[in-house]
Amino acid sequence: MNNSTGKYLFTLIQSYRSEMRSAIDAKSLNINAMHVQCLRFIAETPSCTANSIVQGLTRDKSQISILIKDMVKKGWIEKTANIADKRSQLLVLTAAGRELIDKVRQEEAAVSKRMQQGLSEQELAVFQNVVQTMIKNLN
Amino acid sequence: MNNSTGKYLFTLIQSYRSEMRSAIDAKSLNINAMHVQCLRFIAETPSCTANSIVQGLTRDKSQISILIKDMVKKGWIEKTANIADKRSQLLVLTAAGRELIDKVRQEEAAVSKRMQQGLSEQELAVFQNVVQTMIKNLN
DNA sequence: GAAATATAGTTGACAACATCAACCAAATGG
DNA sequence: CCATTTGGTTGATGTTGTCAACTATATTTC
Numbered sequence: 507m508n509n510s511t512g513k514y515l516f517t518l519i520q521s522y523r524s525e526m527r528s529a530i531d532a533k534s535l536n537i538n539a540m541h542v543q544c545l546r547f548i549a550e551t552p553s554c555t556a557n558s559i560v561q562g563l564t565r566d567k568s569q570i571s572i573l574i575k576d577m578v579k580k581g582w583i584e585k586t587a588n589i590a591d592k593r594s595q596l597l598v599l600t601a602a603g604r605e606l607i608d609k610v611r612q613e614e615a616a617v618s619k620r621m622q623q624g625l626s627e628q629e630l631a632v633f634q635n636v637v638q639t640m641i642k643n644l645n
Numbered sequence: 646m647n648n649s650t651g652k653y654l655f656t657l658i659q660s661y662r663s664e665m666r667s668a669i670d671a672k673s674l675n676i677n678a679m680h681v682q683c684l685r686f687i688a689e690t691p692s693c694t695a696n697s698i699v700q701g702l703t704r705d706k707s708q709i710s711i712l713i714k715d716m717v718k719k720g721w722i723e724k725t726a727n728i729a730d731k732r733s734q735l736l737v738l739t740a741a742g743r744e745l746i747d748k749v750r751q752e753e754a755a756v757s758k759r760m761q762q763g764l765s766e767q768e769l770a771v772f773q774n775v776v777q778t779m780i781k782n783l784n
Numbered sequence: 785g786a787a788a789t790a791t792a793g794t795t796g797a798c799a800a801c802a803t804c805a806a807c808c809a810a811a812t813g814g
Numbered sequence: 815c816c817a818t819t820t821g822g823t824t825g826a827t828g829t830t831g832t833c834a835a836c837t838a839t840a841t842t843t844c
Contacts, residue, residue, distance in 0.1 A: 511757045521783040593792045593839045621779040633775040640760040644660040732810045732821045
């Protein structure tokens with residue numbers, strides 16, 4: 507392999523984003539990529555704080571702060587007091603947030619299924635392993 | 646494989662971007678990701694026009710128009726009259742642009758090399774095939 | 785126990801990337 | 815020759831990202 511790696515990965519991600527965008531728009535879900543990542547993270551993380559998301563998604567805290575504010579405003583998540591640390595709040599999905607992320611997951615599953623057409627279980631397993639190794643190599 | 650595909654790919658791309666950013670900053674190359682893609686595309690495309698880039702990189706024409714303006718201003722590319730179509734101009738790299746993209750390619754090669762540590766030729770070949778198939782499946 | 789330092793989160797300013805609409809000049813089609 | 819399409823530019827706006835400065839709280843040090 508040569509240094510077209512980056513190029514193909516960019517193209518793949520761009521195509522994936524575009525597909526997800528279309529699916530999201532088609533279903534009028536009205537949610538952004540970073541909102542999706544945050545909601546998923548909150549759903550999967552007990553005692554989730556803004557800082558948990560900062561660490562988990564490797565993003566700047568100011569960016570996450572703004573995203574949280576957006577999602578609270580949109581009624582997808584709620585803040586509750588964090589007894590363990592008065593500086594922070596615990597974040598939980600509301601019923602609307604859970605419903606939304608479930609719908610998004612369905613669209614993600616559909617796009618992933620399309621992406622994987624014609625590829626064997628073995629090829630996908632190698633792919634997964636390679637991606638995880640590459641992530642590890644860079645961090 | 647499940648729908649964590651998107652998640653891992655996002656993480657990989659983010660890590661890659663971050664690495665490239667650090668490498669670019671360390672060498673004081675002062676160039677952005679989209680500039681890099683454009684310069685590479687121009688270098689590899691005979692009779693390159695703004696529209697060629699729009700089609701090749703699948704980006705909005707207004708975005709490409711602005712990028713071209715930036716790169717001309719920075720002295721990395723030049724516009725020459727397109728005799729075949731008075732509406733458009735041909736884009737070519739200047740000496741400075743060629744030098745810059747060469748340096749970027751070196752950094753890309755270094756990052757790719759790090760990414761690939763511990764992975765066999767066969768695994769990388771499967772990876773490449775899977776990525777290209779996925780791109781094709783989405784378009 | 786108080787002071788110094790670090791941390792969690794917020795806000796503002798700015799940059800990079802992206803999309804859409806409106807426009808003009810040129811090319812193409814009927 | 816006129817209508818339509820295309821290539822490119824600009825403005826407005828949205829999304830994602832980074833950095834600095836700030837406040838309140840927690841932790842560390844003495």
